[in-house]
Amino acid sequence: MIPSSTPPRLILASSSAYRRELLARLQLPFEAIAPNIDEAPLPGEAPQDTALRLAREKAAAVAARAPGALVIGSDQVATLDGMQIGKPGDHARALAQLQLMRGRRVVFHTALCLWDSRAPDPARAVQLDNVQVFVDFRDLPDAELDAYLRIEQPYDCAGSAKNEGLGIALLERIVSDDPTALTGLPLVALTGMLRRAGVSFFGL
Secondary structure, three states, rough: OOOOOOOEEEEEEEOEEEEEEEHHHOOOOOOOOOOOOOOOOOOOOOOOHHHHHHHHHHHHHHOOOOOOOEEEEEEEEEOOOEEEEOOOOHHHHHHHHHHOOOEEEEEEEEEEEHHHEEOHHHHHEEEEEEEEEEEOOOOOHHHHHHHHHHHHOOOOOOOOOOOOOOOHHEEEEEEEOOHHHOOOOOOHHHHHHHOOOOOOOOOO
């Protein structure tokens, strides 16, 4: 924990509107800065390793431009049978994803990094965690999957479904220690990291 008389500058290393909305729940002042890094997985890289590496790289990229700040990086990788499921980008790919996942369990790895650029020792500057969410998809017909996609158009979401919206109707079960992890920013884990970095809540 780094003692300070004033609250540290808090930065979310993300351009994601979903992550901004989640972080705003904590009622802490923060900025959002896009990290602008290459998010492609490395050859042979395990899904959880991809998520952890990218969360750290996002935080590091922004921390390098913001001395003295606390920087939050997060990344999510969805997997089915150990294979990565990315953001579909369009309707056809999204429908193919949902067809593949129906009646199946998908694992979402949501990695979180808090980079404290105030720390004099780089080894102590980084807190890193991977929060897993297990999601069972309902076995629904093509017509329902297609109709859902046309209504919500979740083409920027890994797994092609917004659980915080109508996409919840596609799901049978969600199993996780952190309900916000599936949306993209694990707030239970993050508040623990922030407390360890000396951030106070409730105006105290």
